[in-house]
Amino acid sequence: MVFRGAYDNINGVRRPYITVLVRSRTGVWVPLPFLIDSGADATFLDASCLQQMGADAGAVFEQTASGVGGKAAHIQVTTALRFESEEGAKTFTGVIGIFTDPEACDTPVLGRDVLDSFLLIFDRGHNSILLLSPPHDYEVVTR
């Protein structure tokens, strides 16, 4: 399967994004644009997603995550992430963090807890971002 991301371009800074469906507490699949971050250990949502995800403060607990410009408090929710392509879909389940401080992060971040399940290709030259899953693969050639 091939899942495709895209580079945006704001003020000369290009960032790689991919749209992933995230299941809210009420079972609704919401498409969210994730920053593809191979430097992030874990996947997080930003604070703006709290309401749409239906995060229940009474059912979660706080911990701190570091590496996002410092420590940032977050809550944890159980959810599912779903990548969809014309070839098929790939679903991940488990616990995801949602930052509680809007200043911590301004976009959902897709970390290596999910990315490591794909072959990830960043090709700025061809303006292409690919997340490959079997049966799709890649080969390095000499031109």
Add this chain to the structure above:
Amino acid sequence: MPLQFAHDDVATPESARRARQLLKDQQWYADHSQELHDRFAGFFVAVAGEEPFAAATREAAYALAKQHKPDRDPIVFFLPKERKLSIYGLPRSL
């Protein structure tokens, strides 16, 4: 339990259609991101059917897009007033 791979699914006509639409809107946002930032910096912008719908919150932008494009799944982007370089281990603004 951290996020873990659960299962693969074969595409259905509905999931394939949704995947095509989301891919189009994702690329539309990428192609128009500078223009959208110039117009809507500081706002949330929902993209549905290759059209933008801006509002002050993620929920409001999503609802606005659904109101105009009920058969689409809007992708909501936040456009910060200023995009700063982001590097781990350094202060957020350089």
